[in-house]
Amino acid sequence: MTNPAIVNIGAKIELAGLILQLCFFAIFACITIHIHNSQRFGLYQRPGSRQMFGCLYASMIFLTTRNIYRSVEFAQGFHGYLGTHEGYFYVFDTLMVALCALVMSLLHPGLILPKMSGGASPSLSTQLVTTGAHVNPVYVAPQ
Secondary structure, rough: OHHHHHHHHHHHHHHHHHHHHHHHHHHHHHHHHHHHHHOOOOOOOOOHHHHHHHHHHHHHHHHHHHHHHHHHHHHHHHHHHHHHHHHHHHOOOHHHHHHHHHHHHHHOOHHOOOOOOOOOOOOOOHHHHHHOOOOOOOOOOOO
16 A cells, blocks of 8 residues: 555655756756857857757757656646646657657767767767877867
């Protein structure tokens, strides 16, 4: 038999986690916007950066919309309006995840990033280990 008090505590913990996730996602969005627009990183002039950041911003909007929906749904409780009307779940949860997957599939940042001679995209750790130097944030076009 399920204890209603324990279920209520679990729902409050999940709601707190969703709200915390929204806060961290907002911080991530601010950092992303700063990096995108900062001359220090040189990404605004890099070929393909508009497509790459557009993909990232669209994904962020879809996932934030989903997270806000889930937060409101859990705040209303198990028998609240959103929890008892399935259509909202399909629009604000399932559709948002599907759109995010679609955008990431069509405009994946890996399609834009420069390739290594072997065809694979270099990781930052590979660049640091192989060069033994600071990675230059200014884009150099492949020859």
